[in-house]
Amino acid sequence: MVILFTNNRIFLNRVKNLKLINLSAYDVLIDVRNSIHLGSHLLTHPLCGNLKPSQQPFRSVLLEEKKGSVDFPSLSLIEEAIAVYRSAGSLAATQNYEKVTLNDYAFIDFELMRASLEHYRVLI
Amino acid sequence: MRLELHKLHVKSLQFGERTNFSNGVLTVNKSELLNLISEDPLLGKNLSIELAVPGEKVRIMPVKDVIEPRWKIEGNGQVFPGMLSGVESVGSGKTLVLTGAAVVTSGKLVRFQEGIIDMSGPGAEYTPYSKTCNVVLILEPSDPEMDKHDYEQACRMAGLKAAAYLAKSCADVKADEVEAFEHSTMDNTPGLPRVGYLYMLQSQGLLHDTYLYGVDMKKILPTLLSPLEVMDGAITSGNCVSACDKNSTYSHQNNQVIANMLKRNGKDFNFVTCIVTNENVTLADKKRSSDYAIKLAAMLGLEGLVITEEGFGNPDADLIMNCWKAERLGIKTTLLTDEYAGRDGASQSLADSCPEGNACVTAGNANEVITLPPMEKVFGFANEANVIAGGWDGSLAGDGSITVELQAITGATSELGYTKLGAYTV
Numbered sequence: 187m188v189i190l191f192t193n194n195r196i197f198l199n200r201v202k203n204l205k206l207i208n209l210s211a212y213d214v215l216i217d218v219r220n221s222i223h224l225g226s227h228l229l230t231h232p233l234c235g236n237l238k239p240s241q242q243p244f245r246s247v248l249l250e251e252k253k254g255s256v257d258f259p260s261l262s263l264i265e266e267a268i269a270v271y272r273s274a275g276s277l278a279a280t281q282n283y284e285k286v287t288l289n290d291y292a293f294i295d296f297e298l299m300r301a302s303l304e305h306y307r308v309l310i
Numbered sequence: 311m312r313l314e315l316h317k318l319h320v321k322s323l324q325f326g327e328r329t330n331f332s333n334g335v336l337t338v339n340k341s342e343l344l345n346l347i348s349e350d351p352l353l354g355k356n357l358s359i360e361l362a363v364p365g366e367k368v369r370i371m372p373v374k375d376v377i378e379p380r381w382k383i384e385g386n387g388q389v390f391p392g393m394l395s396g397v398e399s400v401g402s403g404k405t406l407v408l409t410g411a412a413v414v415t416s417g418k419l420v421r422f423q424e425g426i427i428d429m430s431g432p433g434a435e436y437t438p439y440s441k442t443c444n445v446v447l448i449l450e451p452s453d454p455e456m457d458k459h460d461y462e463q464a465c466r467m468a469g470l471k472a473a474a475y476l477a478k479s480c481a482d483v484k485a486d487e488v489e490a491f492e493h494s495t496m497d498n499t500p501g502l503p504r505v506g507y508l509y510m511l512q513s514q515g516l517l518h519d520t521y522l523y524g525v526d527m528k529k530i531l532p533t534l535l536s537p538l539e540v541m542d543g544a545i546t547s548g549n550c551v552s553a554c555d556k557n558s559t560y561s562h563q564n565n566q567v568i569a570n571m572l573k574r575n576g577k578d579f580n581f582v583t584c585i586v587t588n589e590n591v592t593l594a595d596k597k598r599s600s601d602y603a604i605k606l607a608a609m610l611g612l613e614g615l616v617i618t619e620e621g622f623g624n625p626d627a628d629l630i631m632n633c634w635k636a637e638r639l640g641i642k643t644t645l646l647t648d649e650y651a652g653r654d655g656a657s658q659s660l661a662d663s664c665p666e667g668n669a670c671v672t673a674g675n676a677n678e679v680i681t682l683p684p685m686e687k688v689f690g691f692a693n694e695a696n697v698i699a700g701g702w703d704g705s706l707a708g709d710g711s712i713t714v715e716l717q718a719i720t721g722a723t724s725e726l727g728y729t730k731l732g733a734y735t736v
Contacts, residue, residue: 228593229592229593229594230591230592230593231591231593231596231623231624231627233623233624233626233627233661234514234591234623234624235514235515235518235551235623235624236512236514236518236551236552236555236556236621236622236623236624237551237552238552238650238717248592263593263627263662266661266662267661269658269661270623270658270661273652273657273658284421286421287421290420290421293420293458294420294515294516294517294551297515297516297517298514298515298516298518298591299515299591300515301515301528301590301591301592302591302592305592305594
């Protein structure tokens with residue numbers, strides 16, 4: 187099953203299969219990694235968009251969710267993405283974005299996923 | 311293919327009754343240019359045009375794109391094919407260039423992610439566009455609730471239209487200098503290695519897109535492109551995220567990798583061709599494009615490949631795949647990238663790596679912090695400093711100074727090598 191892991195509520199009712207994680211972008215990556223450990227495959231790069239971890243509050247990753255042996259290319263990519271977030275930890279500024287700014291970050295996160303969601307026919 | 315660039319050296323700007331060029335001064339008819347860009351119903355009524363020349367205490371922000379004014383005076387097609395004009399192939403004939411001038415577009419599209427150009431002071435040292443005479447378009451949408459795709463396109467097209475208009479208006483002026491370029495994929499000086507240029511272009515989505523002959527790069531398979539087509543604007547930028555390492559249209563037109571490879575063509579190596587490829591989000595696209603691009607390189611019998619990246623993070627995966635796939639076929643690679651190594655430079659620079667990537671040129675660390683002193687004039691929207699990439703809450707101080715990472719400065723770590731940062735042998 188193709189499923190979107192995200193902490194961005196903009197995807198609610200716009201994607202067929204959604205796992206909404208009401209936590210940080212980093213937590214999304216950890217949940218994705220846990221799913222990869224169980225056999226899921228990454229369909230999109232976990233670091234899409236050229237926003238730094240300390241700036242972009244949202245993270246969305248498309249997976250083919252399944253059980254089985256570990257897909258090592260997926261595992262490698264997600265571990266590298268998590269490493270980027272960890273190394274950025276010391277850079278992270280406290281971001282108290284205004285609502286309009288938050289909405290823009292959510293919007294761009296959606297736009298960066300759009301082509302992939304269309305490709306896998308999961309956009310409603 | 312032969313292309314002559316007929317260059318007028320612009321050293322200053324002024325507003326006047328007729329748009330033209332004389333004695334190093336580009337005169338701009340403000341109302342005519344305003345009328346031209348105002349034709350687009352997507353743009354609002356309060357558009358403005360400002361002039362900024364090197365050394366002035368002026369800050370331009372947030373910058374969307376920078377474009378060099380060019381206009382074809384002879385030969386097939388017209389500049390910015392597929393965007394402004396027809397879709398005929400370009401790259402041959404004669405093209406007028408207003409060297410030293412640039413159109414800079416500025417506008418608020420989202421509440422972050424656009425760049426800064428300081429025309430003087432410490433920030434000016436980091437952006438090549440502090441040395442150009444800039445015609446600045448300050449744009450707004452006709453409807454504040456407008457679809458952002460529409461407004462992005464309107465800003466992009468306004469810049470291209472203005473650049474073409476300025477150069478076209480000077481088409482009857484005799485050039486100060488003519489620079490000729492010739493290139494043929496068939497040229498092959500015996501004994502020299504066959505080298506190509508793998509030109510990676512952003513294609514992730516809104517604010518992260520690039521166009522080839524007007525086609526969205528995310529929808530193409532890697533393909534061949536003459537280096538001379540690039541000089542006529544075959545590649546146009548639709549991205550400014552983040553500002554330091556996004557290829558402006560200007561940096562495509564003046565691609566320094568291409569310029570230098572052409573200079574060494576037939577002397578140190580045979581510069582066979584450019585291969586353009588994308589940087590999509592979907593992993594299957596990454597695999598397909600890297601396989602396809604390297605297949606083209608192998609079919610052309612390339613022995614070496616210069617690879618330039620655009621952006622960081624997601625495209626690091628494309629860069630690394632391109633690298634090892636080429637190397638494992640015996641094609642030597644040299645990579646040109648920038649770094650996100652933390653403010654102290656101690657963190658890992660790229661999100662991906664491979665042992666084959668053992669020849670790498672860096673354009674600088676985008677996380678370095680710089681304080682930009684206040685300027686006398688700001689063209690654009692100064693309060694955006696707090697929300698642009700590389701800025702943070704409180705970046706804009708009461709006195710107008712801004713503390714940001716280099717990431718926020720347009721072109722500061724250009725991965726096409728169009729940058730003022732560098733090491734020089736003396």
